[in-house]
Amino acid sequence: MDPSDEPSGGQGLNSSDLLVREAYLMAYDYLDYVLCPPSAYLPPAPCAAASALRHAGDELLIRFPIFFRRWPRVFQDVTEGTACPMLTAILDEHFGSSVPRDRRRDMAWSAVLSVYVLAGQMALHCRDKGMAGVVPQLKECVGAYVERVICPELRAHGGWSGFISRFGVKQNLEGQVKRVCYWTLLLLTTGILTYFLWKRRMC
Known part of the structure; x- marks a missing residue:
């Protein structure tokens, strides 16, 4: 991860709130992970939740490739100026359309996963279209979205432990x-x- 990509102002990766800090850490790590060339070295995941996210994203690609085929068409008109607003709008539409929070008994971990995976797909699209410069903004954007929308709910569900339990690498x-x-x-x-x-x- 490039230190110059870190958010400023004492927020994000520098937050004193561990839950929020991990949300941003997962965003930065996962986008670096999906953008990393196969032959390049990528350090191990910085935390258990980030490791589970890498594993779950790979599993999603293998099991449900159709999930990934639609996004290039959705992103075809995106520009550096509209990438983050478009990502936020899509996340609001998809994550917000799930079961209302006051009716949920369990955390919608698959929805949380889809937030990061969708951001990874947009980052890939932007890079392939010569807009790699917007990737740091996308990292910050998805981290901020998780902080605002998901972290309050995470606090009532034991933090990231449920995500790790659901998507972490299982011993076969x-x-x-x-x-x-x-x-x-x-x-x-x-x-x-x-x-x-x-x-x-x-x-």
């Missing part, structure tokens, strides 16, 4: 079986060694 069954086998073998080996040492002492 094969990995679990290997771990069980490893510990079983280790315990068995320890037991055998202990038995032989005990038997040798008895002799």
Whole structure:
């Protein structure tokens, strides 16, 4: 992440509110992640929520590629001056049209995911159209949107822990079986060694 991209005024990445700071951190990290060339080095995600966001965005692309095909047509008339207003308008339309907050029992984590993923798609479009200079503004824009619209609701749902639980990398069954086998073998080996040492002492 380029330090020159950081928001000023003690807000955003510099906020004293951890919930807000993570919201901006995820925005900056995710846009850097989707814009990073495959052969380029990208540092590990800066926090667990950002790591879950990277993973969930990749999963969404694999499972629902149709989600990504419509946005180039939507963004075709965007300019550097209209990118952020258009992103905010789309987010208001899609996120605001979900179940009203006072009727929700659970946090709409999929909607939260879509906010960041949509911002990533606009960033990709702008870069491909020679408007990479607007990307820092998009980072700030989506961070501010999450701070204003989503963070108040996050406070009532344990912060980002639910997002991490929902979208974080899950250990697959094969990995679990290997771990069980490893510990079983280790315990068995320890037991055998202990038995032989005990038997040798008895002799």
